[in-house]
Amino acid sequence: MHIPSPLSLLFSLLLSRVSAVPTTGVALDQVTNSLTPITSSCTDNNATNRHCWNDGVSILQDFDFTNPITRKTVTYNLDITNTTCNPDGHGEIECLLVNGQYPGPTLRANWGDYIIINVQNSLQDNGLPGLTECPLAPVHSRTYAFNVTQFGSSWYHSSQYGSGVVGTIVFEGPAMGDFEGDLGVYEVGGWDYGGAWGENALAAEALLGFGAPPNPDNVLINGTNKVTIAKGKTYRLRLISIALDNYIRVRLDNHKMLIIAADFVPIKPTTAEWILLGAGQRYDVVITANQPAASYWFRAEVATECLSGNNFYGRAVWTYSTVQPSTPSSSPFPDPSTCLEPSPLTPFWYQPVPYQPALGTMNVDLTKAVVTPDGSNMVVWALNRSIDVDWMYPTMTYLLNGSITDQNLDTYPFPENLNVVPATSEQRWNYWLIQQSENASLGEPAVLEQIVYPIPLHGHDFYVLGQGTNETFSGSSQLNFNTPTRRDTASLYGNGGLAIAFESNNPGPWLMHCHIAWHISEGLGMQFLESPSQVTLPDRSAYEQECSAWDEYYATAFYKKTDSAL
Numbered sequence: 001m002h003i004p005s006p007l008s009l010l011f012s013l014l015l016s017r018v019s020a021v022p023t024t025g026v027a028l029d030q031v032t033n034s035l036t037p038i039t040s041s042c043t044d045n046n047a048t049n050r051h052c053w054n055d056g057v058s059i060l061q062d063f064d065f066t067n068p069i070t071r072k073t074v075t076y077n078l079d080i081t082n083t084t085c086n087p088d089g090h091g092e093i094e095c096l097l098v099n100g101q102y103p104g105p106t107l108r109a110n111w112g113d114y115i116i117i118n119v120q121n122s123l124q125d126n127g128l129p130g131l132t133e134c135p136l137a138p139v140h141s142r143t144y145a146f147n148v149t150q151f152g153s154s155w156y157h158s159s160q161y162g163s164g165v166v167g168t169i170v171f172e173g174p175a176m177g178d179f180e181g182d183l184g185v186y187e188v189g190g191w192d193y194g195g196a197w198g199e200n201a202l203a204a205e206a207l208l209g210f211g212a213p214p215n216p217d218n219v220l221i222n223g224t225n226k227v228t229i230a231k232g233k234t235y236r237l238r239l240i241s242i243a244l245d246n247y248i249r250v251r252l253d254n255h256k257m258l259i260i261a262a263d264f265v266p267i268k269p270t271t272a273e274w275i276l277l278g279a280g281q282r283y284d285v286v287i288t289a290n291q292p293a294a295s296y297w298f299r300a301e302v303a304t305e306c307l308s309g310n311n312f313y314g315r316a317v318w319t320y321s322t323v324q325p326s327t328p329s330s331s332p333f334p335d336p337s338t339c340l341e342p343s344p345l346t347p348f349w350y351q352p353v354p355y356q357p358a359l360g361t362m363n364v365d366l367t368k369a370v371v372t373p374d375g376s377n378m379v380v381w382a383l384n385r386s387i388d389v390d391w392m393y394p395t396m397t398y399l400l401n402g403s404i405t406d407q408n409l410d411t412y413p414f415p416e417n418l419n420v421v422p423a424t425s426e427q428r429w430n431y432w433l434i435q436q437s438e439n440a441s442l443g444e445p446a447v448l449e450q451i452v453y454p455i456p457l458h459g460h461d462f463y464v465l466g467q468g469t470n471e472t473f474s475g476s477s478q479l480n481f482n483t484p485t486r487r488d489t490a491s492l493y494g495n496g497g498l499a500i501a502f503e504s505n506n507p508g509p510w511l512m513h514c515h516i517a518w519h520i521s522e523g524l525g526m527q528f529l530e531s532p533s534q535v536t537l538p539d540r541s542a543y544e545q546e547c548s549a550w551d552e553y554y555a556t557a558f559y560k561k562t563d564s565a566l
């Protein structure tokens with residue numbers, strides 16, 4: 001059975017906002033491992049100076065406030081075709097590929113560039129989705145263009161990414177750690193011999209009986225299972241999870257990793273023996289080749305502690321350049337035996353979150369935002385109301401036809417299935433408590449509440465005020481408001497809560513969901529709509545043409561929509 005699969009790409013990043021430029025700050029001194037003041041004359045981004053970018057711009061600039069403007073345009077053409085692939089040699093299966101390769105090409109640009117991505121849908125039958133655009137009908141194309149306002153490592157994908165429509169992104173910029181070589185992206189993810197459509201159908205079926213989805217068959221590491229490093233050198237590695245549902249733990253035997261960024265956000269460097277990645281999470285790390293010259297295992301294994309399962313594990317061989325690659329005899333760092341993200345992940349940029357006393361004492365049954373007297377928004381999301389977007393009437397249609405304004409946002413009668421929650425006005429804060437509620441679905445076995453969910457938010461980094469396993473937050477005193485972890489994808493642990501905050505500073509309709517591929521149609525998705533009057537609207541006639549092309553195509557299409565395919 002094929003799940004209809006509309007096409008549109010999601011880019012995990014923010015669009016631009018510009019205000020004040022900070023003038024002082026500190027950087028990590030790699031020699032003394034202490035923070036030292038950054039001087040203003042930052043011209044060279046070199047091996048001993050990675051916190052510098054150019055033209056006086058450095059890691060001091062929080063990209064929430066400012067970004068350089070290079071006036072350079074970078075263009076990519078992505079053609080999505082229906083073909084077959086065989087990434088681990090097990091056998092050819094049906095795949096949807098970007099430019100004929102799995103994963104698709106890495107999109108590269110510098111901080112401050114303007115990037116244009118022309119996407120051609122060369123599929124015969126397909127189509128995405130329902131928030132900012134109509135689905136892209138077959139044999140049509142669409143251009144995504146935006147300023148590169150953040151730097152770091154990321155990815156792009158469509159809802160069909162399990163079938164191959166996925167690739168990585170590198171936006172060059174300053175970094176929190178020095179390194180001599182950049183090994184580039186290193187993505188990890190599961191692979192299904194039955195193809196992702198088969199997997200999705202089986203998962204949906206299993207869930208009707210509250211069963212677990214089938215295990216993927218393999219864990220793939222970047223399609224390159226051999227890496228060569230030179231003794232004494234330092235390397236940056238960009239770890240990116242493109243998994244459909246598994247939590248994957250990675251380790252390089254004998255070599256600790258220095259984490260310098262979590263998602264796009266530079267952090268105070270912290271050493272780790274292992275890194276746990278949920279779907280969509282990224283970690284930039286620095287590895288020092290300071291061990292005896294030999295071959296070492298790089299391990300990518302599903303984290304059973306997060307209730308992830310897989311029929312196999314991923315392995316790569318890392319070899320020092322002075323010896324021949326051989327089967328490593330190295331042993332792993334010990335298993336942590338818990339399902340926890342690496343910590344501490346303290347953002348380099350100082351940003352306290354305004355204290356919100358009411359958070360944590362709210363009733364988790366709430367499904368609508370509550371506006372506090374200071375103008376903040378509070379939302380409690382019990383994860384049990386499903387989004388079912390209308391592909392023909394994306395939220396953007398309501399913005400284009402002027403039916404929603406900042407004034408009527410709180411009272412607008414959105415169709416319930418769109419699951420729209422208004423965000424607060426600009427420069428005010430939104431506080432969300434996401435709670436795995438016990439017995440959310442009647443008859444649900446307790447084990448389901450132990451599942452761990454990676455939760456990404458589009459359009460914003462957010463601050464992680466609290467994360468707990470087997471607990472419901474009982475008050476703001478349990479939460480951290482003092483420069484907490486900031487990122488765009490964080491884990492909701494088993495039977496626990498995830499408390500996040502973000503400032504309204506990027507008008508638009510934004511999706512918040514569980515990144516496990518089949519969860520969005522099971523209720524783990526919602527969208528919040530921020531400052532409708534200030535949203536940059538698309539060109540109306542081009543937008544309407546795309547929508548009618550989809551309408552025309554869909555009228556006679558073989559595969560019909562069964563869920564939001566986000």
Ligand SMILES: *[C@@H]1O[C@H](CO)[C@@H](O)[C@H](O)[C@H]1NC(C)=O
Nearest residue numbers: 042043044045046047048049
């Ligand atoms: C990096 O740039 C700084 C500042 O221009 C310079 O002092 C340093 O020698 C350079 N380091 C290398 C390895 O080129």
Ligand SMILES: *[C@@H]1O[C@H](CO)[C@@H](O)[C@H](O)[C@H]1NC(C)=O
Nearest residue numbers: 005082083094123124125126
């Ligand atoms: C891809 O091609 C196969 C074999 O021709 C066909 O069954 C399938 O419907 C196609 N899928 C899409 C999304 O076009």
Ligand SMILES: *[C@@H]1O[C@H](CO)[C@@H](O)[C@H](O)[C@H]1NC(C)=O
Nearest residue numbers: 015016069114145146147148
């Ligand atoms: C990109 O940045 C330039 C320069 O600031 C600005 O003029 C332009 O409107 C921006 N484009 C988009 C799509 O944000």
Ligand SMILES: *[C@@H]1O[C@H](CO)[C@@H](O)[C@H](O)[C@H]1NC(C)=O
Nearest residue numbers: 183184185186222224226227
């Ligand atoms: C992963 O694959 C990409 C694309 O082929 C390549 O650029 C990158 O260097 C590889 N990463 C490593 C660590 O080998």
Ligand SMILES: *[C@@H]1O[C@H](CO)[C@@H](O)[C@H](O)[C@H]1NC(C)=O
Nearest residue numbers: 364365382384385437439440
């Ligand atoms: C969601 O869960 C809450 C708390 O268990 C319950 O009150 C509410 O009725 C549920 N809503 C739906 C749509 O199932």
Ligand SMILES: *[C@@H]1O[C@H](CO)[C@@H](O)[C@H](O)[C@H]1NC(C)=O
Nearest residue numbers: 392393397398399401402403
């Ligand atoms: C705007 O579009 C939505 C979705 O099609 C529709 O429900 C609404 O009535 C429209 N409003 C106006 C003023 O046309």
Ligand SMILES: *[C@@H]1O[C@H](CO)[C@@H](O)[C@H](O)[C@H]1NC(C)=O
Nearest residue numbers: 437438439440442443444446
């Ligand atoms: C959930 O269901 C179990 C079994 O019926 C019951 O013992 C428990 O009290 C329920 N929990 C809540 C929060 O309603």
Ligand SMILES: *[C@@H]1O[C@H](CO)[C@@H](O)[C@H](O)[C@H]1NC(C)=O
Nearest residue numbers: 338339446450469470494495
């Ligand atoms: C959470 O509770 C479950 C069920 O009681 C238990 O198996 C699990 O070990 C607990 N997890 C943690 C981290 O305490």
